Amino acid sequence: xxxxxxxxxxxxxxxxVLPRLLSGGGWAERAPRLxxxxxxxxxxxxxxxxxxxxxxxxxxxxxxxxxxxxxFAACAAWLTHGPGMTxxxxxxxxxxAGAVAARIVYRAAVVFTRARTERRRHxxxxxxxxxxxxxxDAIVVDYDERLAYCLPGRHGKAVITTGALRNLSLEQVAAxxxxxxxxxxxxxxxxxxxxxxxxxxxxxxxxxxxxxxxxARLIELLADDVAARRHPRVLIATALVGLATGRAxxxxxxxxxxxxxxxxxxxxxxxxxxxxxxxLAGSFAIALLLAGPAVVALLPGLSSFLVHHCHRLLGL
Amino acid sequence: xxxxxxxxxAVIMDRMWSYRRPATVRDVxxxxxxxxxxxYTTVMTxxxxxxxxxxxxxxxxxxxYLYQAVASKEAYTADLMRDSLARSGNQAATLVHxxxxxxxxxxxxxxxxxxxxxxxxxx
Numbered sequence: 099x100x101x102x103x104x105x106x107x108x109x110x111x112x113x114x115v116l117p118r119l120l121s122g123g124g125w126a127e128r129a130p131r132l133x134x135x136x137x138x139x140x141x142x143x144x145x146x147x148x149x150x151x152x153x154x155x156x157x158x159x160x161x162x163x164x165x166x167x168x169x170f171a172a173c174a175a176w177l178t179h180g181p182g183m184t185x186x187x188x189x190x191x192x193x194x195a196g197a198v199a200a201r202i203v204y205r206a207a208v209v210f211t212r213a214r215t216e217r218r219r220h221x222x223x224x225x226x227x228x229x230x231x232x233x234x235d236a237i238v239v240d241y242d243e244r245l246a247y248c249l250p251g252r253h254g255k256a257v258i259t260t261g262a263l264r265n266l267s268l269e270q271v272a273a274x275x276x277x278x279x280x281x282x283x284x285x286x287x288x289x290x291x292x293x294x295x296x297x298x299x300x301x302x303x304x305x306x307x308x309x310x311x312x313x314a315r316l317i318e319l320l321a322d323d324v325a326a327r328r329h330p331r332v333l334i335a336t337a338l339v340g341l342a343t344g345r346a347x348x349x350x351x352x353x354x355x356x357x358x359x360x361x362x363x364x365x366x367x368x369x370x371x372x373x374x375x376x377x378l379a380g381s382f383a384i385a386l387l388l389a390g391p392a393v394v395a396l397l398p399g400l401s402s403f404l405v406h407h408c409h410r411l412l413g414l
Numbered sequence: 415x416x417x418x419x420x421x422x423x424a425v426i427m428d429r430m431w432s433y434r435r436p437a438t439v440r441d442v443x444x445x446x447x448x449x450x451x452x453x454y455t456t457v458m459t460x461x462x463x464x465x466x467x468x469x470x471x472x473x474x475x476x477x478x479y480l481y482q483a484v485a486s487k488e489a490y491t492a493d494l495m496r497d498s499l500a501r502s503g504n505q506a507a508t509l510v511h512x513x514x515x516x517x518x519x520x521x522x523x524x525x526x527x528x529x530x531x532x533x534x535x536x537x
Contacts, residue, residue, distance in 0.1 A: 216501060216508045223494050226424045226469070227487060240487075241495050246512035259495065274512055281510050290510070317510070339528055341513050342521040358513055358520065362527045 101398045105151030105391060109144040116140045117308035126312070127364055129372045130320040132380045134289060137309045137316070139387040141296055144305060145202065147391035152195035154395050156188045205299035209291050217251050224249070224257065236275050238263065244341045248278040250287035262341060270337040273329035280324035286317040315357045322361055335365035422460050427469060427483070436482040 120126070120140060126133035228237040234256075239245075241259040244266075249255045256278035263271060281287070293310040300306055322334055338361055372380070429442055443457045461481055464470045469490075472479040499515055501508040516524070 213508045220494070220497065220501075220509065222420070223490065225420050226427050227491050227494055239491060239495065241491050243495060245495060245498070247498055247509050249509045257498075277512060278510075286510065336528065338513060339521075339524045342516050342524045358516060359523055359527060362524050366527070 101394050102151055102154045104394050105147045105154060108147045108391070108394075109151075112140065112144050112147075113303050113305040116144075117305045121308065121312065125372060125376065126316060127319060127360065128369050129377065129380065130316045130323060132372070132377060132384075134313060134316050134320065135384050136380060136387075137313055138289070138292065139384040140305060141292070141309050143387040143391055145198070145296070146388075147394075148198055149195050150391050150395040152191040152198075154398070155191035156195075201299045202295065206291075206295045209295045209298065213287070213291060214251070217249055221249060221251070221253070221255070224255070228257065234258070234271065234275060236278070246274045246278060246341065248281045250282055250285070254282035256282065266337055266340050267333075269329070270333050270340060273325055273333040274337050274341070276325035276329055277321045277334065280321040281317065284317075284320065284324070286321065289313055289317055315360075318357060318361060319364065322365060326365065331365040331368060335362045338362050338365070422456070423464060426457065426460055427464065427487075430470065430481065430483045431487045436480040438478045438480055440478065442481075 120133070120136060224237055224239070228239040230236075231238045236256040236258050239257060239259050242261040243259060244262040246256070246258045246262050249257060256275050258271065258275065262274070266274065290313065293306070293313045296303075296306040297310040325334055338358060342358060425446070426442060429445055430437065433441075439454065439458045439461055442461065443452065443454055446452050446457065461470060465472055465481070469484060470481045471484050472481045474480075498509060499511065
């Protein structure tokens with residue numbers, strides 16, 4: 099029962115505490131990739147522990163302790179005798195797990211299909227309106243506003259307008275497109291889709307809301323860093339400013355301003371990357387978030403298994 | 415000579431935009447035949463598809479359809495770019511802009527940052 103209590107309490111506490119814990123300290127800007135993995139692991143651990151708590155409640159530890167055969171026997175009995183076999187808690191637990199899993203699967207299907215449909219429509223029009231530039235390896239669109247973006251997917255493309263090309267030097271254009279290629283190669287849209295799925299599946303959960311905003315920011319920082327491996331950082335900063343100025347004014351405000359400013363500062367004044375010890379701590383935290391719930395769920399079953407089958411060995 | 419229908423759509427739309435007047439399948443065919451060999455039915459199929467997609471409108475004049483672009487290339491481009499901006503940021507996962515739209519104040523702050531933070535060292 100302790101395992102169930104821990105697994106059920108953890109998501110509630112984590113959903114509120116983790117976003118504060120992960121947002122603080124300004125370390126994320128120094129290691130965006132690690133930060134992305136940490137946010138994803140945090141979201142994953144919350145979802146997994148909800149499912150495992152329900153599972154642990156539905157399946158008594160003693161059953162697991164008697165090995166897989168007993169588990170299958172219990173399942174078979176449950177299936178043949180129907181819900182009559184189950185206690186109320188088992189029924190509730192399975193219903194909760196089923197509802198959570200179904201909600202995630204449903205939202206993921208909506209998010210992914212909508213994105214794919216919109217992308218395909220966009221790509222179709224792009225094929226008519228733009229032209230592929232072999233030298234830039236990007237689609238060039240005749241348009242005065244200075245824009246650059248990437249259209250992810252199986253045939254991911256970087257897109258840049260003639261307005262942007264006119265206002266940037268060739269080196270700046272190369273840096274901008276390297277940033278876009280980093281999004282495409284890193285499949286950053288999948289990170290965004292996962293964050294979108296969780297945030298819309300369970301609205302109001304602080305961890306998921308914060309994760310969506312943070313991940314959108316962090317993939318930009320990561321793409322800047324990847325581009326900066328081959329292009330001078332100052333070019334990325336000046337390209338950002340070059341694209342920002344002389345644009346049509348915004349009609350809707352996002353959180354883009356703060357992120358853009360942070361990106362310019364970070365490209366011009368890079369902070370020291372995290373020390374090896376700090377990186378190790380981060381990796382350890384990721385492992386803990388991912389493995390923790392599983393370990394807690396398995397412990398009672400494992401100890402029960404030891405008690406039943408290894409009592410001689412343990413001298414019990 | 416494998417040429418995707420998508421590419422042919424782009425070629426034909428470009429012709430239709432450049433005419434700035436209605437044209438029949440025959441008109442487009444003769445224009446295209448100047449530089450490539452292509453069948454009448456191919457051009458007809460593609461133009462019919464463009465009509466279904468809402469890019470071309472047509473009216474029956476005599477025995478043949480007279481086609482015309484619904485809107486200019488510039489209008490379509492403006493639509494598509496506005497669409498790209500609307501889909502970036504708030505609606506995650508469709509596409510990702512290098513930079514979200516900023517207010518003039520925010521853009522000004524970026525410029526100021528260039529002055530305040532002089533590049534330190536090399537890249």
